[in-house]
Amino acid sequence: MVGEAGNVGKTPQWKVEIRIRAPIDRVWNAVEDISLIPRYHPEVREVEYLSDTTRRAKGVSYRCVIPDGRTGWCVERVVEHIPREKTIIAFPEDSWGLNQLIDQFLTELSVEDVDDATTLVRIRAFYVPKTWKARVMNILRLRSRMRRRALQTLEGLRRLLEKPEE
Numbered sequence: 080m081v082g083e084a085g086n087v088g089k090t091p092q093w094k095v096e097i098r099i100r101a102p103i104d105r106v107w108n109a110v111e112d113i114s115l116i117p118r119y120h121p122e123v124r125e126v127e128y129l130s131d132t133t134r135r136a137k138g139v140s141y142r143c144v145i146p147d148g149r150t151g152w153c154v155e156r157v158v159e160h161i162p163r164e165k166t167i168i169a170f171p172e173d174s175w176g177l178n179q180l181i182d183q184f185l186t187e188l189s190v191e192d193v194d195d196a197t198t199l200v201r202i203r204a205f206y207v208p209k210t211w212k213a214r215v216m217n218i219l220r221l222r223s224r225m226r227r228r229a230l231q232t233l234e235g236l237r238r239l240l241e242k243p244e245e
Contacts, residue, residue, distance in 0.1 A: 091203040092217070093226040097233040099198050101240040106190055106198040107163050109240055111135045116143060119235035121228070129154070135166050151175050158185070165189035180213040180221070181206040186229075200236065202229045 099106055109115055114133040116126050125144040132139055140156040151174035159167040170177070170184040178184070184206040191199040204225060208214040213221075 089205060091205055093222050093229070094201060094203040095226055095230040095233060096199060096201040097230070097237055098193060099200055099237045099240050100196060101198060102196060103163060103190055103192045103198045106200060106236075106240060109236060110166065110188060110190065110200075111162075113139075113141050115239070119232060119239045121231045121235055122148060136160050149175070153177070163190065180209060180216065182209050183207050200233055202233065204229070 109119075111134050113126055113128070113135055117123050120143070122145045123143045124146050127142040127144065129140040129142060130138070135157050137157055137160045140154060142152050142154050144152045153173035153175075154171055156169045156171055157166055158169045159165070165187055167185055167187045170186075172178065185204070187201075187203045187205070189201045189203075191201070193199050208217045
């Protein structure tokens with residue numbers, strides 16, 4: 080079962096953060112625009128709009144497609160959305176079997192003003208390994224891989240937003 084936003088608050092499995100030299104409104108606009116995901120996510124090449132919108136809002140679902148390398152897809156559903164503060168995403172389905180290993184998988188992406196020209200962006204992940212094997216796998220490699228991929232995604236967002244506007 081996919082967790083609800085109320086579960087966010089316990090200790091995260093992992094977290095990453097990055098400072099982006101861009102005002103919070105510009106960063107938040109990019110976070111809300113799910114059509115931009117392929118421009119900053121290192122693996123996603125296509126987003127399918129399951130809710131017929133390109134903007135994040137509570138209840139919006141979309142599928143991220145990875146056609147190369149570890150090919151597959153995952154469905155993401157926004158379970159909480161507070162503009163210019165945070166968005167919480169649940170992962171109800173995937174093609175890799177991740178939902179067989181972990182339960183209540185949520186990520187919280189938050190933004191915070193550092194100053195007029197800099198924004199702190201943070202991702203925290205919350206989930207519960209389902210079995211003892213999943214707990215061991217989480218400790219040995221799942222947690223670090225997911226954290227590294229999230230950091231690469233935030234670095235891609237930073238590159239997108241810090242390049243001169245065209």
